[in-house]
Amino acid sequence: MNEDEIAQFLRAQPQFFDRHPDLLESVMVPHPHGGRAIPLAERQILGLREKVRLLEGKLGELIRYGEDNEAISEKVHRLSLALLGAPDHAASVQALYFHLREDFAVPRVALRLWNKSLPEGAAEGAEVEAALRDHAESMAGPLCGPAAANPFMGWFDGAQAHVRSLALVPLGQTRVFGMLVLGSEDPRRFYPEMGTLFLRRIGELVAAALASRL
Numbered sequence: 675m676n677e678d679e680i681a682q683f684l685r686a687q688p689q690f691f692d693r694h695p696d697l698l699e700s701v702m703v704p705h706p707h708g709g710r711a712i713p714l715a716e717r718q719i720l721g722l723r724e725k726v727r728l729l730e731g732k733l734g735e736l737i738r739y740g741e742d743n744e745a746i747s748e749k750v751h752r753l754s755l756a757l758l759g760a761p762d763h764a765a766s767v768q769a770l771y772f773h774l775r776e777d778f779a780v781p782r783v784a785l786r787l788w789n790k791s792l793p794e795g796a797a798e799g800a801e802v803e804a805a806l807r808d809h810a811e812s813m814a815g816p817l818c819g820p821a822a823a824n825p826f827m828g829w830f831d832g833a834q835a836h837v838r839s840l841a842l843v844p845l846g847q848t849r850v851f852g853m854l855v856l857g858s859e860d861p862r863r864f865y866p867e868m869g870t871l872f873l874r875r876i877g878e879l880v881a882a883a884l885a886s887r888l
Contacts, residue, residue, distance in 0.1 A: 746872050749777045753876065757883035763793055766883050774856065782837055782857030784829035789851050790888045798852070811850040816843045816873035818864035826855050833857070839864040843873050845881040854880060 756769040767785065774780045785798040788807060792799035806825060821827055821837045830837055837857035841864040845852035854877060858864060 749773070750872060750875060750879070752777060754879050754883075757879065760883070760887075763796070763884065763887040766887055767796075767798060770854075770880060770883075780856045781859060782830050782833055782855075784826070784855040784857070785852065786829065786855075787845070787852035787884065787888075790885075792888065802853075806853075810842075810844050810853040813842065813844045813850070816841060816870040816877060817866075818842075818868050818870065818873075819866045820861065821857060826853070829855055830857055841870075841873055843877040843880075845877055845884070847878070847881065852881070852884070 753770070753773040756773055757766055760766040760769050770785070771783050774783045786800060786802050787798050788802050790799075809825065818841045819839065821834075821840045824840055826840065826842060827834050827837065836859050838861040839858050841856040843854040843856070844850045845854060856864065
């Protein structure tokens with residue numbers, strides 16, 4: 675019999691080792707990590723342990739992912755309460771900046787609004803180039819990526835040299851009327867492949883809160 679025939683025979687005879695239990699201890703096979711030969715039964719145990727280790731690792735990842743999402747949801751909730759409790763536009767903007775910097779640990783935040791009647795002297799009402807407005811209004815949702823050569827970098831005034839990654843969050847449902855830009859010194863904080871669900875929720879929340887006070 676060749677190897678294939680032996681393998682086929684064993685698959686067709688699941689009770690074979692029940693009838694010959696001594697073979698589990700006497701048949702020697704290579705250790706999966708090299709070195710000495712070990713009994714077939716020990717090799718099976720090692721294989722099961724490895725599967726358990728991999729499953730535990732995946733379970734740990736799922737738990738950490740769930741905990742991270744829960745923590746972010748709690749931060750979004752605190753931000754929503756702060757925005758809802760703000761008495762006017764200026765207080766809303768102040769609450770937004772505070773929670774993004776302190777709660778979400780985003781060191782650089784820039785906000786611009788257009789086509790709205792803003793309080794006189796509001797920094798977020800600074801003139802925005804038509805090209806940047808068009809860019810924002812064409813976005814279907816938040817975008818993340820490297821800061822280098824990004825046209826919105828100018829909104830960080832003298833801090834451009836420190837910003838390595840950006841998140842662009844358009845504000846407005848049916849019509850975009852502003853842009854929230856988040857910047858980080860960490861080039862891996864905002865990257866193109868990252869999920870943007872929470873950024874989208876923050877954008878919707880901020881847009882609704884600001885629009886209600888303008």
